[in-house]
Amino acid sequence: MKQEFGDYMKQLRETKGLTINQLAAAAGISGSQISRIENGLRGVPKPTTLRKIAEATGVPYEELMDQAGYLQEQALPSEEVVPEWATSKDKRDFRKMLEDDGELMFDGIPLDKDDKQRIKDVLTGLFWEAKQMNKRNKSNNT
Structure with a gap:
């Protein structure tokens, strides 16, 4: 232990x-x-x-x-989860997003471990989707 x-x-x-x-x-x-x-x-x-x-x-x-x-509770993403196009800055931004979370609550009640993990899973998908869209928008505008 x-x-x-x-x-x-x-x-x-x-x-x-x-x-x-x-x-x-x-x-x-x-x-x-x-x-x-x-x-x-x-x-x-x-x-x-x-x-x-x-x-x-x-x-x-x-x-x-x-x-x-x-x-143990919230393993940071392995390289398999990170998209191929992600730069080292993207990976650093993602880790920072996961680390900087405060107490997650819903209606004033702290969420349990499973609910927190579900939210982090959803945030992970949204984070990488937003990063990819941002990269596309930059390349289309140049």
Whole structure:
């Protein structure tokens, strides 16, 4: 079983020889937020916060995402799902769209894991369709 994320964060920080305040300053987030994460008083950070922590600690972002449980619950698309015409910028835009989602709700009620995945599947199709249409429009206008 995977280690709790707060315990993992504390061990990571200590292994890197950082105090809470040093990590906070390097990551551009508050020391109290790091303390709450490590003590299990706050849930798993959002992907944008994990990216800041990854950059501050020199740990691969994917490792933090995996430890936080994001890659098990909502695997980022494999190359098979990505259209052949997609550029590296398109792929980066797509990953950012998936990472930056907030709490998904319907009528004020948080959605469960299955509903979130269905919405992400639909968004994936719409995203690539819109990207492809945008590329066609640019090529037709030039």
